[in-house]
Amino acid sequence: MLLCRVSAVGLTLARWGRRSQRGGGLLLHRAVSFSSSRCVSSGEENGSAQGLYRDTVLLPRCDFPMKLTGQKLLDREVQIQKCGFADLYSWQRERKAKKEFCLHDGPPYANGDPHVGHALNKILKDIRNRFEILRGRQVHYIPGWDCHGLPIELKALGELGTSSLGPLQIRHKARAFAEGAIARQKAAFQRWGVVADWDQCYYTFDGVYEAAQLKVFQEITALAEAELEYNPEHVSRAVYTTFPLSTLPPNIASEAAGLESVSVLVWTTQPWTIPANQAVCFMPNAQYSLVKRADNSQVLLVATERTASMSALLGTELESVHTFTGSQLEGGICKHPTIPDKEVPLLPANHVTMGKGTGLVHTAPAHGMDDYSVASQFKLSVECMVDEDGKFTDLAGSELQNLSVMTEGTDKVISMLKECGALVKEEQCVHSYPYDWRTKQPVVIRPSKQWFINTASLKDKAKEALQKVRILPESARSSLLAMLDRRTYWCISRQRSWGVPIPVFYHKETGEALINKHTVSHVAQLFKEKGSDCWWELPVETLLPAEVKAGPVTDYVCGEDVLDIWFDSGASWAAVLEGTTDSRADAYVEGKDQIGGWFQSSLLTSVAVRNKAPYKSLVVHGFAVGEKGEKMSKSVGNVVDPDEVINGGKDPSRPAYGADVLRWWVAESNVFSEVQIGPSALNSARESIGKLRNTLKFLLGNLQGFDPRVQAVDPKEMHYIDQYMLHLLRDYSIKVTDAYSEFDAGRVIRILQAFMSRDLSSFYFSIIKDRLYCDPEDSLGRRSCQTVLEEILDGVTRSIAPILPHLAEEVFLHAPGHDGIRGDVIQERLGQKQLGVEETRIGGGGGGGVCHQDSFLSSIPGKNAAQYDLTVAIEPGLLFELMESLQEEPTSTSSQLVELMMVARVNLTSELPRDLPHDAVLSHGTFLINLEGGVIREDSAYSIAVVPTSASRCPRCRRYTADSADCPCPRCQGIISPPQTNH
Incomplete structure (x- = not known):
């Protein structure tokens, strides 16, 4: 990376040596120090000459800061957001574009402060949106x-400290709570630099949104699994209990006639459901x-x-008296x-399994779907x-009334079983629940009248x-497919107050539900106008x-259920995507927890109504975790607050990083x-951005005074190495776009860093500095090189x-041709076409030169290339012609080939001279010429000889091209004292 240091004696530019990516050659350490000097006698001190040529050297000049930290960084970002980001979304919506890119925002839950998971999600989306605007x-x-x-x-109820409130009171408080969370989250998203029309957001409690949701509900009324997950480590108090047979099954009565009494042994992990038992089930085809x-x-x-298993569990032998099939137990x-x-009764059922228990299942219909x-x-x-x-x-019963079924209720039921002699065994059971x-928290399954979507008909x-x-x-x-397979029904109703009411009416006497397209459409229109309150x-x-002729209106009451929030958010496509290209989003981007959530509910509702998915692509990202991969927890103290990341914490060890560091992390x-x-x-992330700033400062510093609108050089007139750099830039742009x-x-950043380090700092910048x-x-x-630097x-x-919109905007404000007028890097730079470059010339002259540079530099490891003369011997052919395009003269100290090799002099010949000095370093190689897409191919051999130069170091340009050490070289003399013209 290029380092810039201003000191009393001028500007020093230094570059570290590294292994080149091109051919494996070593790019040597090279230091070029520019300072003033004059022709001096050998007796004068070298330092006295430093001021003479200072004003003749065009050093970088730029007020772009090398580093921004603390409050200056924060103030700069906020200023840029106010000036550069505010109208970007509306601007790009108003311009003409051939294609639209729609990213549908999955709604974050409005119940808390913004957290780092929000940052990961929203910034990831914004990066893609900004890219699409740029293209x-x-x-x-x-x-x-x-x-x-x-x-x-x-x-909301907790803040009120009471539950004896009416639905409207609860709704008003819940709405206020949600609005407060939305305001905090929205402010954070804007501070992170997220581009959007923040005055036109959608909210699932908005009347227009609710009306669109009811339209979806209307479409699938003729057709919601609760918000559950399963804990495989749940511990239950399981019991084995007996149900005495009062009437023997007719098919086994004769076999059991001599027995005093027979009891059916059942096993259950939920003893509290025993009072609700209505049957004992068996497997018809099994043996009992x-x-x-x-x-x-x-x-x-x-x-x-x-x-x-029962014998081992009970600790006693079990003597088999009679055996028969399950079907014989009927009756x-x-x-x-x-x-x-x-x-x-004893009843047959196919859900009975033999993996655990006794093979006979206690059945409580009110507390399980199978039951x-x-x-x-x-x-x-x-x-x-x-x-x-x-x-x-x-x-x-009075003994159980008001007892919590999962705790003291379970204790009491087990006690009752023990008192009546029905408890055979109690054990701890770890199972999924x-x-x-x-x-x-564990849930209690209980029956209630619900609205369901039969997803079995939708899954295929x-x-x-x-x-x-x-x-x-x-x-x-x-x-995604596994989640779909596991969902048979979707219960879309909830017995709460805060939500979108299900627009159903019930007859006061019969309880019959009244709901049809007329009722739903009418209520949807009311919601759109007045809100669901x-x-x-x-x-x-x-x-x-x-118009609904169903008897007197006064015979009906409004239902009290609300729609499941997954239906709420899953119908967002109907409220947000209408009017976009084919009413589908190009992408949904959410965390992996939405595989069974919003991704699925959106898919099911859209398929039910439109027979197509609401999205063309899904991007499923992971969760934000601690630095060691651990889950974030307030109790552990490893929670990272994005606000603290940006603005810093009270502890000095937690500096203000700014929004771009947060975005770089994502x-x-x-x-x-x-x-x-x-x-x-x-x-x-901060260090990486700092290195990037250094390179950008170098570019800006060398473009001061350059106006690309009038001073840009046509590619055909450029130096070959400049053309080659444009070729590398275009290749970089293609990779970044992909x-x-x-x-x-993440790949963009890796491509960027490689381009900065390898192609710019270690290669191009080193070559063009002189x-x-x-x-x-x-x-x-x-x-020519300024034209390329401006393109870069x-x-x-x-x-x-x-990724870094604040830094990009800051660079734009300092860029040439800007004239100090406020603008946005996306708006102003969009559509500007990169300079076209002829690939044949690039691949030939530039590519061949780079190959020779690697071969030459690798032949003198550990030495300063600037102190050597280079002889390149190539037999007549395509490669020789290409090298001649870089150096027309047989010998030169200022040709493009000299610049590329970073040497004192280059001699271009068809064969190496025979009188090379004894300390000359020789190397040989071949170069494949591939022109016109492979139509012209030639494998050319070359030889290189390296000898120490006899020239002196120029006090102005520091190249070994001067006749003596006390006077500038001919090139520099011509610049310092241009020829006088006679008038």
Whole structure:
């Protein structure tokens, strides 16, 4: 990397040696110190000459700061945002563009402060959006928020300290809570530099949004799994309990006739459901046995293949008395163990398994889907003895009433089983159990009247639609498909107050639901005009349309359920994407937790209504974690606050990094895995940006006074090395474009750093510095490299603008041709075409020269190339002609070939001279000429001889081209004292 240091004696430019990427040659350490001097006698001190030529050397001049830190950095970023970013989104929406790019923003949940996960997601999206604007597309990006749901409602109720409030009171408080969170999050997203129309966001509590959502609901009314996740480490108090057979199954009555009593042995991990038991189920095709306990003569009915396990569990032998198939158990009736006079049947069921338990399953239809299916088939009662707070109701009896079923309720049921002699064994069981995904608490399954979408009919269509969707990374596709397979039903109703009301009316007497396209359309229009609070504010006569002939309106009441928030956010495509290209987003970009969330709910609703996915591509990123890969936790103290990253913390060890460092961290990370953040990552990002600033400062400093509009050099007149640099720049731009298109900003940074280090600092800058500093200011050679430097500055600035918009804007404000007028790097630079370059000339002269440079430099390792003369011997042919285009004369100290080789002199000949000095260093090689796309090919041999130069070092340009050490070289003398013209 180029270092610039201003001192009392002038500017020193130094470059470290490194291994070249071209041919493996060593690019030597080279220091070029520019200072003033004059022709002096050998007796004068060297230092006395330093001031003489200072004003004749064109050193870099620029007020672009090398470093910005602390409050100056923060003030600069804020200033740039106010001046450069404010109108960018509206500007690009108004301009004409052939293509549109739509990135649909998944709504963050409006229940807390902005966190580093938000930063990862929003910045990743913004990088892609800014890239698409730069490539000339019209970007559609509407930020949004998910505003409903239980967590927000609970926080609102918690602040009020009471639950005895009406729906409207709860809704008003919940809305205010959500609006506060939205304001904080929005301010943070803007500070991170995210480009959007921040006055036109979407909110799921907005009336227009709710109306669009109800339109989707209307389309699939004829057709929501609760917000659950499964904890595989849940511990339950499992019990084995007996249900005495009061009526033997007719098909085994004769075999059991001599037995005193027989009890069915069942196993359950949820003892609290025993009071709700309505049946005991068996597997029709399995084998069952009557077994007698050796320790107490008790006769039990168990599955034959579970007998050995039961014997080990009970610690006694179990003697098989009779064995028969499950189907023979039909007609048997058991006594309920804790409820006197209650009898329950033995029933066949296919959900019974033999992996655990006894092969006979206690069935409580009110507390499980399999159990409910059995009840539906055999017309069993579905008695729910548990209220919404998870406590037993009076239906469970006075002993259990008001007890929490998961704690003291379970204790009491087990105690009751023990008292009546039905408890055979209790054990701890670790198993998978449903938990609420937000509160991380176990849930109680209980029946209620719900609205469901039967996703079984949608899954095949959804899978077919996913086949047309591009997914990054591709490995996420299997997870999406697996999640779809596991979802049979989607319960879309919730018994809460804060949400979008389901527009259904119920008959007061019959309870029959009234909902159709007329009712939903009417209510949707009211929501659009007044907001969904009107469901509670307006009388039913207003809510129920008159054209619905269903009897007197006063016979109906409004339903009290709200829509599931996944339906809420999953219908966002209907509210946001209408009017875009084919009403689909080019991309959805969210964390991997949305595989079973927003990605899926959006897919199902869109497929149900439109038979297509709402997105063309899905980008699934990982989570932000601590520096060692650990999950962030406030208790551990490793939470990284993005506001503190930008503005600094109270602790001096937590400096203000600014928004661009946060954005670089996002860009540099492998977002498709867990993304680590901490001091090391942030410091590394800051250092990388600092190095980038150095290079940008070098470019800006050497472009002062250059106006590309009038002083740019046509490519055909440029030096070959300048043309070759444009070729490398174009190759860089292509690679960067490809990486951005793949959402791979990390690859962009790697390409950028390689280009800066290898192609610029170690290669091009080293070669052109003499021409740039010491040639006449308006010479063709100097203007040639300035034209290229301006192109490099422009290309690099635009390539970093999506990642580092603040730095890019700052560079633009200092760039040539800007004239101090405020503008935006994207607006002003968009559409500017890079200089066209003839590939044949580049690949020939420039490429051949680079090959020779590597060969030459590798032949004199550890020495200063500037102190040597170089002889290049090539037989007549294409390669010789190409080298002649770099140096027309047989010998020169100022040709393009001399500049490329960074030597004192180059001799170009067809064969090496025979009188080479004994200390000459020789090397040989070949170069493949490939012109006109391979039509012209030639493998040419060459030889190189390196000898120490006899010339002296020029006191002005520091090259070994002077006749004596006390006078400038001929080139410098001509610049210092140009020939006088006679008038």
